[in-house]
Amino acid sequence: MQDGPEPDARSFCIRKELLDNATTLFRGTTEPRIIFRTKVVKTDPVVFDMFINWLNHSEDPVPYLPCHYSQEPWRSRAVDVWLFAKRICAPSLERYALSQVVRNCAMQDSSAFACIEREAKAKSALRRFSNHWVAWNCYLAPEGQSEYVDLAAAKLASVVNSETNDPRIFEIEHWYSPCGDDINSSCIHDPVVRENAVNELFASRRPRPEWGLKWEAENKASREKQNPVPSTLKAKNSSAAIKLNPPPPLPPRKTQPILSSKLK
Numbered sequence: 132m133q134d135g136p137e138p139d140a141r142s143f144c145i146r147k148e149l150l151d152n153a154t155t156l157f158r159g160t161t162e163p164r165i166i167f168r169t170k171v172v173k174t175d176p177v178v179f180d181m182f183i184n185w186l187n188h189s190e191d192p193v194p195y196l197p198c199h200y201s202q203e204p205w206r207s208r209a210v211d212v213w214l215f216a217k218r219i220c221a222p223s224l225e226r227y228a229l230s231q232v233v234r235n236c237a238m239q240d241s242s243a244f245a246c247i248e249r250e251a252k253a254k255s256a257l258r259r260f261s262n263h264w265v266a267w268n269c270y271l272a273p274e275g276q277s278e279y280v281d282l283a284a285a286k287l288a289s290v291v292n293s294e295t296n297d298p299r300i301f302e303i304e305h306w307y308s309p310c311g312d313d314i315n316s317s318c319i320h321d322p323v324v325r326e327n328a329v330n331e332l333f334a335s336r337r338p339r340p341e342w343g344l345k346w347e348a349e350n351k352a353s354r355e356k357q358n359p360v361p362s363t364l365k366a367k368n369s370s371a372a373i374k375l376n377p378p379p380p381l382p383p384r385k386t387q388p389i390l391s392s393k394l395k
Contacts, residue, residue, distance in 0.1 A: 140168045142215050149186055154221040159295045163345050177204055178211045185212075186223055192230035195299045200238055214250050226303055229256055233299050236264055248283055256306035263298035263314050266291050290314055296321060 180202060186233050193201070200206055209231035216225035236243075244261050251258040266287035270276040295315050305311050305320035319325050 149189075153189075153224060173212065177208060178215050181205070181208065181212050182215060182219075182221075182224065187307060188225060189223070191228050192303050193234055194230075195233050200235050201231055206235045206238055207243075209235060210239075210246060210257070212236055215254075217251075225256070226307075229260065229306065230303055232257065233260060233303075234301070236260075240281065244282055244284070251326045254312065256303075256311070257308045259311040260285055260298055263311075267295060269297060270295070287314060316344075364369055367378060 152335065182337070201209075209228050213225055213232060216222075216228055236374035244265055247257055247261040251261070262284040264283050265279045265284035269279055269285045270289035270291035277285065291314060300322060301311075301316075302320040302322075305316070305318065309319070310316045310318040310320065317324055338366075
């Protein structure tokens with residue numbers, strides 16, 4: 132695989148199945164050598180190296196952890212990788228890059244989000260997250276003092292309120308769903324909403340019975356209530372039980388002779 136058609140383009144040895152699983156751009160080709168067009172690579176060797184590294188490891192999206200940031204180059208180049216993944220039709224890389232954007236967005240300046248507004252399409256996952264992040268930060272900053280004030284998404288700060296969540300807490304799938312357009316969304320992608328829904332589900336379930344004497348007594352009373360035994364049959368069974376199980380008779384006591392203590 133080459134990172135461009137130029138004579139001095141770099142070559143990489145990658146298993147074909149890895150590339151086919153990552154991107155649909157070259158799926159079905161039988162060429163022994165795959166060449167990325169310059170338009171796709173955009174003469175950015177760092178981003179291409181990040182793609183090759185991810186391809187060899189196939190990492191899952193990283194979770195957001197407060198005050199935890201990734202090492203370079205992911206800390207500053209995640210937006211570029213997301214745009215690259217979009218160009219080569221690599222959805223798994225796209226989700227991974229977005230998770231890196233979410234984790235490291237607090238370390239980015241406004242230029243990264245200006246790039247998103249220029250390059251990412253409206254209603255794309257990256258644009259949805261960017262809009263929420265910019266609007267939320269403009270709301271928190273004193274009026275007119277946010278570094279994002281010149282961005283288009285700054286106007287969305289008017290719909291933000293004190294109940295609006297930090298966009299970093301949502302699951303990645305939130306930004307690929309229509310609910311990602313709602314800055315004040317209370318969908319299942321919010322971990323608090325999801326936890327409350329799970330708790331309500333478990334609370335609505337009947338508790339498991341307790342095995343033991345208490346359970347046997349409760350179920351015996353329930354069975355007797357559902358299938359009552361006629362009083363005549365109950366009395367008959369009771370008397371029969373007495374006749375069949377009489378107490379054993381005591382043996383007769385033998386009288387013992389009384390011995391005199393006087394000597395004759």
